[in-house]
Amino acid sequence: MITKYSTTQSRKAGFTRPSKKLNLMHNKNVTLFIQCLIDCLYPDVGEAVVHIFQKLGLTIIYPPDQTCCGQPAFNSGYKKEAKVAAKRFIRIFENADSIVCPSGSCVNMVRNHYPQLFRNDRKWFRRALSLSKKIFELTEYLVDILGVEDIGAGYHGKITYHDSCHLLYGIGISNQPRKLIRSVKGVQFIEMKDSDRCCGFGGAFSIKYPEISTAILEEKVKNIIDSGADAVVGCDIGCLMNIHGMLSRKGSPIKVMHIARLLAG
Amino acid sequence: MSQITTEKYKDEAKRAIKNPVLQDALSNLQERLGKGAVEAYKNLPEGHRLRIEAHDIRMNAIENLDVLLKSLAENVRRNGGHVYFAEDALSAVSHCLEIARKHNVKTAVKGKSMLTEEIGLNRSLEAAGIEVVETDLGEYIVQLAGEHPSHIIAPAIHKTRKEIGKLFSEKLLIHYTDDPPALTRAARKALRDKFLAADMGISGCNLACAETGHITTVSNEGNIRMSTTLPKVHVAFMGMERVVAGLNDYDVLFRLLPRAAAAQNMATYISYIGGPCHKDQVDGPEEFHLIIIDNGRTKILADEEFREILCCIRCAACLNVCPVYRKIGGHSYGYPYCGPVGSVVTPLLVGINRAKDLCLGEMLCGACKEVCPVNIDIPKMLLGLRAKLADGDRKWNVTRASLVEKALYKTWSWLIRNRWTYDLFLRLAYFSQKFLPQKGGMIRRLPPPLHGWTGKRDILPISIETFKQRAKRINLNP
Incomplete structure (x- = not known):
């Protein structure tokens, strides 16, 4: 079963007019892959993604059978188990025009690791390779594919940005989110020190080696606090969950926000 | 063999994190060298492309090692040097001892070499009654303190100048000072006597050139040049992978190495050593020995998955950007090779099970690959090692x-595998999390085995409604 959203009505519902830069691709369907952590912990982020695409007048397809891309198992070395998830993902998404996911590490997994995972299996390799070419991270899809930098969102406050590692080093995304943040009306954008240094999440690493993980995170959190921003924005919920966890423990008022929520605002 | 303490990774890491002096030193190191390397690359006219080219050069050499090593050995011998292929640490050390015995060596001066750390050379020479003196300032400090290097090119990074001042006043019998130039002068004075008295000079080898039969060493202190030219015998130790085909390859690699290692456009001393002193030459040793060591490298070469790690030229750039190294320092890795490169090389050399924490205790963030002058995909190999640990x-x-x-x-x-079972699991988790302590809408403590998360962090509880449910709802009420 596939859920489709009507997007024509949302336009009428009084959204701000998108900027001139907007290059709408009316015929294009966008298929959503909502990462598992967003699905169960931060569903607001998924909803924000829906709002953004509705605002841009795109047809959204959400395959409700989706679960996980397999990254947790893959990163821990459990390739057999990761393959189960990967094959399932390929079956569900391979007929999509373009798949958009609000998580850089999942896109990195599908784009860069799926073909590697199936390198000894010609049939699945071909399917993985073809899929790897049509999955995009949210900000990459907005800026590079749609050519949109201003979605007409507004936010009053100082924002800093954290570069997630797989997003930055894995799929090379760094300017796109910055362009989008800068174009949000009312935002004062501040670069924190070492925005491109890892936050210490590392998946299972954060649980297996908590002392190292939190030592790294302490420094990230310090850089966020020192930046003077009142909100930290990122594109990967894993990192944001990590940062959110420590800011909350420290009782800090700094907000942690996925970029989709900022852009939908 | 060097002492292996990879099993203590977690404990040593915890200890390092709690040491504020070490934390400062590591931060300073990374701010200076790690960031400096990235800046230094930017000045290259070829930019990022040069790293890719360097990778190809190294990979090409690794895939033709048999031919290159044969040619190197032939050319070194033609230049009047001796070449010995050592299968393991013991054989390499025994060969060196044999040379020392032949020349009745009492004192040996050493240029910095991680390979000699790997084979535990100093200990064996000392056991045979030979005085071994490290001449790289950092190595000298570490040797005087009876410790091991904690960084591939900055071995004494874990020591403060106060500690060094105290050490020098005890061991070199000078008045206490923590002034770096004064300490350097004291070391220089002490070392000068050793240089002049030494019967044997020992060095490593940054790269060897098969075409010409040279070995090349890089240093900033000039100590390697003195170690290799003053004593009458020079013994160079080289990992079997450290060879390239020709001098054209040097051009690329020696432009990258000092940038990666020390954010320099050019190292102060790059020495091309091509055998013993010839009749028409004024300086140089009477004998030159090159010991080429396998010690587990053939096994790495035989495995396509890990072969790429043999491209490494030990510049330590990956240590200088690694967020984990930044916190735990070099000693936690329990073997001479530390940081991201150590996390791949050490398990392959000492045993993957034995060094499992090195494979698992990294984050796959990818900063190491980005800074590597020969563009080695370290995260990919860490994943490969994890796969071996996962399924044997x-x-x-x-x-x-x-x-x-x-x-x-x-x-x-x-x-x-099935969204229905997945949803059922999420429901169960949702209801059971109600028993966990919460504050301000965040969970304060998770049960084992997840409790590591909540030592210093909270976590958001599972949402009452998943995105899937929400999507359905939005669709029903547009």
């Missing part, structure tokens, strides 16, 4: 690291 591997003699974890991931793969 006969070729590398690895046993499964954890049956419980395997069972957990098996269960996970069963859960995510």
Whole structure:
């Protein structure tokens, strides 16, 4: 079963007019892959993604059978188990025009690791390779594919940005989110020190080696606090969950926000 | 063999994190060298492309090692040098001892070499009654303190100048000072006598050139040049992978190496050593010996998955950007090779099970690959090592690291196979989390095995409504 959203009505519902830069691709369907952590912990982020695409007048397809891309198992070395998830993902998404996911590490997994995972299996390799070419991270899809930098969102406050590692080093995304943040009306954008240094999440690493993980995170959190921003924005919920966890423990008022929520605002 | 303490990774890491002096030193190192390397690359006219070219050069050399090593040996011998192929640490050390005995060596001066750390050379020479003196300032400090290097090119990075001042006043019998130039002068004075008295000079080898039969060393202190030219015998130790085909390859690699290692456009001393002193030359040793060491490298070469790590030129750039190294320092890795490169090389050399924490205790963030002058995909190889630990591997003699974890991931793969079971699991988790302590809408403590998360962090509880449910709802009420 596939859920489709009507997007024509949302336009009428009084959204701000998108900027001139907007290059709408009316015929294009966008298929959503909502990462598992967003699905169960931060569903607001998924909803924000829906709002953004509705605002841009795109047809959204959400395959409700989706679960996980397999990254947790893959990163821990459990390739057999990761393959189960990967094959399932390929079956569900391979007929999509373009798949958009609000998580850089999942896109990195599908784009860069799926073909590697199936390198000894010609049939699945071909399917993985073809899929790897049509999955995009949210900000990459907005800026590079749609050519949109201003979605007409507004936010009053100082924002800093954290570069997630797989997003930055894995799929090379760094300017796109910055362009989008800068174009949000009312935002004062501040670069924190070492925005491109890892936050210490590392998946299972954060649980297996908590002392190292939190030592790294302490420094990230310090850089966020020192930046003077009142909100930290990122594109990967894993990192944001990590940062959110420590800011909350420290009782800090700094907000942690996925970029989709900022852009939908 | 060097002492292996990879099993203590977690404990040593915890200790390092609690040491504020070390934390400062590591931060300073990374701010200076790590960031400096990235800046230094930017000045290259070829930019990022040069790293890719360097990777191809190294990979090409690794894939033709048999031919290159044969040609190197022939050319070194033609230049009047001796070449010895050592299968393991013991054989390399014994050969060196034999040379020392032949020349009745009492004192040996050494240029910095991680390979000699790997084979535990100093200890063996000392056991044979030979005084071994490290001449790199950092190595000298570490040697006086009876410690091991904690960084590939900055071995004494873990020591403060106060500690060094105290050490020098005790060991060199000078008045206490923590002034770096004064301490350097004291070391220089002490070392000068050793240089002049030494019967043997020992060095490593940054790269060797098969075409010409040269070995090349890089240093900033000039100590390697003195170690290799003053004593009458020079013994150079070289890992079997450190060879390239020709001088054209040097051009690329020696432009990258000083940038990666020390954010320099050019190192102060790059020495091309091509055998013993010839009749028409004024300086140089009477004998030159090159010991080419395998010590487990053939096994790495034979495995396509890990072969790429042999491209490494030990510049330590990956240490200078690694967020984990930044916190735990070099000693936590329990073997001479530390940081990201150590996390791949050490398990392959000492045993994957034995060094499992090195494979698992990294984050796959990818900063190491980005800064590597020869563009080695370290995260990919860490993943390869993890796969061996996850399911065991006969070729590398690895046993499964954890049956419980395997069972957990098996269960996970069963859960995510079907959205219905997945949703059921989320519902169960949603209801059971109500028993966990919460504050301000965040969970304060998770039960084992997840409790590591909540030591210093909170976590958001599972949402009452998943995105899937929400999507359905939005669709129903547009």
